[in-house]
Amino acid sequence: MRFYFINWIVSNCCQSLKTSRYCYAPTHISMNHQEANTDARARGSLFQTRVQTAVRTPTEQKFIAGGVCRTNVQLTGKVAVVTGSNTGIGKETARELARKGARIYMACRDTQKGESAASEIRADTKNSQVLVRKLDLSDTKSIRAFAEGFLAEEKQLHILINNAGVFMCPYSKTADGFETHLGVNHLGHFLLTHLLLERLKESAPARVVNVSSVVHHVGKISFHDLQSEKNYSPFFAYSRSKLANVLFTHELAKRLQGTGVTTYAVHPGIVHTEVTRYSFLMHLLWKLFYPFFKSAWEGAQTNLYCALAEGLEPLSGKYFRDCKRAWMSPKGRNNKTAERLWDVSCELLGIQWK
Numbered sequence: 001m002r003f004y005f006i007n008w009i010v011s012n013c014c015q016s017l018k019t020s021r022y023c024y025a026p027t028h029i030s031m032n033h034q035e036a037n038t039d040a041r042a043r044g045s046l047f048q049t050r051v052q053t054a055v056r057t058p059t060e061q062k063f064i065a066g067g068v069c070r071t072n073v074q075l076t077g078k079v080a081v082v083t084g085s086n087t088g089i090g091k092e093t094a095r096e097l098a099r100k101g102a103r104i105y106m107a108c109r110d111t112q113k114g115e116s117a118a119s120e121i122r123a124d125t126k127n128s129q130v131l132v133r134k135l136d137l138s139d140t141k142s143i144r145a146f147a148e149g150f151l152a153e154e155k156q157l158h159i160l161i162n163n164a165g166v167f168m169c170p171y172s173k174t175a176d177g178f179e180t181h182l183g184v185n186h187l188g189h190f191l192l193t194h195l196l197l198e199r200l201k202e203s204a205p206a207r208v209v210n211v212s213s214v215v216h217h218v219g220k221i222s223f224h225d226l227q228s229e230k231n232y233s234p235f236f237a238y239s240r241s242k243l244a245n246v247l248f249t250h251e252l253a254k255r256l257q258g259t260g261v262t263t264y265a266v267h268p269g270i271v272h273t274e275v276t277r278y279s280f281l282m283h284l285l286w287k288l289f290y291p292f293f294k295s296a297w298e299g300a301q302t303n304l305y306c307a308l309a310e311g312l313e314p315l316s317g318k319y320f321r322d323c324k325r326a327w328m329s330p331k332g333r334n335n336k337t338a339e340r341l342w343d344v345s346c347e348l349l350g351i352q353w354k
């Protein structure tokens, strides 16, 4: 943690002086960070990423960054959908998939924000096949419209990254009356995957990556109050939705055996993104401690690893962090809970998914 506070003060001063995002890049420090700079091209446009990299010693860098997806796989002719890709981890995931030549569908609830991220990615990667489509996971009509449009437009789908998420928002309900964390983070992606599954199977080998979180360990699926109507805590509602992501991955993998479609759950790390937008306390911690958190690009690495790494098929249904398999809560691989959650999700969404 040498020089951390000095560097922290310097970086914050630079920020408050509204220094150009390009000018604070102390090369003498960054140069030591060989690992971190491997893909400086991809991350160089992000001022905060540079600060994060600059204030870390190489040992801290290695510990915090937690792994880089190093596959040489090329994706020309492949198609990927990334939800919530106008910002944060989703945007960096889309950027790297685009860099590898895939046609990317950025599924965003705000298409204006999506277009501005897409033009940045197109310019950066020289890949013109980066497309924005409207997807609001808090409304099943929007999910169905997105899927209908996609299926009409594309005959193949190789990678689906279920990334979008809300974190610790005040109690609210989606257009269909689901508690927002459950509705957006779990049920929205459950329905989307259901609607796109035939295309994934037709395009096999194909992969579904579900972005969960380490907090799935403290999540609890209370079937008697799934919508948190009796008792609401933003943190536990979020944790529950992230446990649901892991259970969904576990059950989906079982049901997809032999189809050539595999699925993985991911904890991206503690990543400095807009995720804390609803929580004042978390936002404050973000501001104070962000050099210790991953950048969005670093946070995207495990998504990319699960989408691209060769030979991962036997690990379908498992949970990953820092570009390797990680310990999943036993609650996340409980067959009974996974099956029941699957049935309840189908019932809530009015779908039949055998």
Ligand SMILES: NC(=O)C1=CN([C@@H]2O[C@H](COP(=O)(O)OP(=O)(O)OC[C@H]3O[C@@H](n4cnc5c(N)ncnc54)[C@H](OP(=O)(O)O)[C@@H]3O)[C@@H](O)[C@H]2O)C=CC1
Residues within 6 Å of the ligand: 083, 084, 085, 086, 087, 088, 089, 090, 107, 108, 109, 110, 113, 135, 136, 137, 138, 163, 164, 165, 166, 167, 184, 211, 212, 213, 214, 267, 268, 269, 270, 271, 272, 273, 274, 275, 276
């Ligand atoms: N950052 C972290 O430390 C961690 C993040 N995660 C998970 O990583 C994923 C990505 O989060 P991160 O990049 O950090 O967060 P951000 O808040 O930066 O990005 C979240 C993305 O999800 C989109 N989104 C939110 N609600 C909806 C919706 N109803 N329909 C469609 N898109 C929606 C947002 O769109 P818009 O910009 O329009 O709101 C945004 O594009 C999430 O699933 C999160 O739970 C897990 C562990 C830790």
Ligand SMILES: CC1=C(/C=C/C(C)=C/C=C/C(C)=C/C=O)C(C)(C)CCC1
Residues within 6 Å of the ligand: 167, 212, 213, 214, 215, 270, 275, 282, 285, 286, 289
């Ligand atoms: C790591 C760490 C901290 C912050 C943790 C935070 C802010 C975690 C956020 C997690 C999220 C957003 C999870 C999403 O799934 C503290 C408390 C500053 C203390 C020092 C160690």
